[in-house]
Amino acid sequence: MAIASSPAAAQQPLPLKDGKSWKHKHSGIVVPATLGGAARERGMAYAADDLDVGLSYVVGDAVESLSFYVFRKTNGAVPVWFGQAQWGIENRDTFGRPAIAIAPEAFIPPGQTTAAGLKAVYEPKSGAYRSTGVAMLAVGDWYVKLRASSQTRSPADLSQWMDTALAQIQWPRKIPVAPEAVPIGDCPAPLSFPVAAKDAPKNGGADMMSGFLNMAAARSKTKRTPATAAALAAVRWCRDPDLGGNTRIYRQNADGENYLLAVGDNGNGIWVGPDPGAKVIAMTERDKPAEPRFSITAVTATQNIVFAAQDRLPSPQRVMEIVAANRRVTTVPTWGKNKTISINSDAL
Numbered sequence: 001m002a003i004a005s006s007p008a009a010a011q012q013p014l015p016l017k018d019g020k021s022w023k024h025k026h027s028g029i030v031v032p033a034t035l036g037g038a039a040r041e042r043g044m045a046y047a048a049d050d051l052d053v054g055l056s057y058v059v060g061d062a063v064e065s066l067s068f069y070v071f072r073k074t075n076g077a078v079p080v081w082f083g084q085a086q087w088g089i090e091n092r093d094t095f096g097r098p099a100i101a102i103a104p105e106a107f108i109p110p111g112q113t114t115a116a117g118l119k120a121v122y123e124p125k126s127g128a129y130r131s132t133g134v135a136m137l138a139v140g141d142w143y144v145k146l147r148a149s150s151q152t153r154s155p156a157d158l159s160q161w162m163d164t165a166l167a168q169i170q171w172p173r174k175i176p177v178a179p180e181a182v183p184i185g186d187c188p189a190p191l192s193f194p195v196a197a198k199d200a201p202k203n204g205g206a207d208m209m210s211g212f213l214n215m216a217a218a219r220s221k222t223k224r225t226p227a228t229a230a231a232l233a234a235v236r237w238c239r240d241p242d243l244g245g246n247t248r249i250y251r252q253n254a255d256g257e258n259y260l261l262a263v264g265d266n267g268n269g270i271w272v273g274p275d276p277g278a279k280v281i282a283m284t285e286r287d288k289p290a291e292p293r294f295s296i297t298a299v300t301a302t303q304n305i306v307f308a309a310q311d312r313l314p315s316p317q318r319v320m321e322i323v324a325a326n327r328r329v330t331t332v333p334t335w336g337k338n339k340t341i342s343i344n345s346d347a348l
Contacts (some may be wrong), residue, residue, distance in 0.1 A: 014043030014053060021170070024070050025050055025143045030170035031068055036148075036161055038066050047071075051301035052266055056221065066165055067147040067340060071267045072301045073138060073335070076260055079184040079237045080250045081119040081143055082136035084265035087246045089132060091120055096126030102133070103126045103153035104183035109137040112169040116178035121155040131158035139171065143267060163273060177326045179235070187238035187254050196316035200293045203278065207306065210277030210295055211330040212342045243316055261316055271297045272319055275309055304332045 007263060016022055016033075022043060023030045033040050038057035046052040056062070083105070089098060101123040106115035117137035132149040147199040148162050240249035240259075250260045258273030275295040296307040296319055308327040310318070331342040 003324065011044070011046055013330060014045050014055075016040070016043050022055065024053065024142075027070060027139050029144070030068060031055055031143075032168060032170075035066055035068065035168055036165035038064060040347065046059065047301040049302075049330075049336065062219075063152060063210070064150040064161075065148070067145075068165075068169075069143075069145040069266070071143050071145075072335070073141050073143050074301065075269050075271065075299045076250065076262060076267070077235070077237055078116065078118055078136050078143070078178075078181045078263055079140050081145070081262065081267065082120075082134070082181070082249075083135045083184045083239060084246060084248070085145060085147075085264050086120060086138060087242070087248070089134060089342060090266050091246070092338060094127050095122065095124035095129060095132055098111040098122035098132060099123045100144045101131065102159055106181050106183070107135075108169075109139075110167055110169070110173050111173075112137075114178060115180045118181045118183060119159070121159050121162075123155050131155040132217060132242050133158050135161055135162055137181075140176050145265075157165065182236060184239055184250075186253055187240055189254075190240040190252075191249065191256065191259065191313075193313065193318075195296070195312060195317035197310040197312045197318050200275075200309040200311045201291065203293065203309070204273055205229055206277040206280075207309070207329050208277070208341075208343075209280050210275055210297075210306055211343075212330050213276050213280070214332045215334065215339065215341065225227060247320075261319060267299075267301065269299050270319055270323065271295075271299060272314060278309075289303065298323060302333065304334055306330045307333070 008222040011197060014022065017031050021032045029318065037063060038059045041058045043053065046054065057066040057070045083211060085333055089095060099122065100120065102121035104118055104120040106118055107117045109117040118137060119135040121132065121133035129149050130151060132152050135146040137144050138253050146162055148158055149160050153161060189277050195284045232279045235252050237250055237252060238254055242248060246249045248262050250262055261270040261272060263269060273294060275293040286309050292311055294310045294313050296314065298305040306329050308323050329344055333339060
């Protein structure tokens, strides 16, 4: 299953100047033309308006390589997307099911005061590489990921090389305090779905309300107060068993009513849980019993797509079927000047 984060036309080379640093216009992060002694090879934009970008650095004929990514923080948390990045390493044929050499550990990113980043290093079991690793952190409203691989460095040396590369990047002067990152573990008990979910009765009012709430939440500027920082710090993410293809269920504090279905490792996901629009409508219709209604919302860098509501918490397989069939109800832009909610009238 794939979620289209942007039109294909948005996937194009970044405009780079030889020997010049590149600046991410939204976060203010400046990445030099040479990183960790490796020359920049290319840059790519995977979503419009620099919402998901990557820079590649290589030494020789890919004897060593660094990849630096910045993508919009729309959902999940550092432990979630770090876990997704780990899956990509652990299941890549190039590394032959690599063994963990330096277990996932938290670190204090440059310019920050809390151990808000996560890093892990692997030792490949086959192929030309001696070591490979990944680091993940948040910078305000953006996620940053660094990938490194080497045919010559030991895992310990690669870890130091990654630290050197991160130190050479120019970070914003004022970075909002991020919660400490905790390596993710399995949930105490995975979700179960004993009764198959079905489409909930159509409710145009709830669907429209969910669309407005989606837009308001995505565009709001939350003030980072001690209270909000404490709330974020109290959240512990866990994961359910692997669904295959780098698609996993993640939950906050082992929540049994909500889950995030992460797809890939660049921030695309599907939130599944009680329909917020139906909750608001129920508050205005207290004389009517509220019917169970669960929403399915695909979250990308530029938009949230709300799909057909269900009468109970749907299984991930049910969610995939609905998304694959493109049974969308509303499409809500969450970036840029466009604030028009697109509605599929047949679904209301």
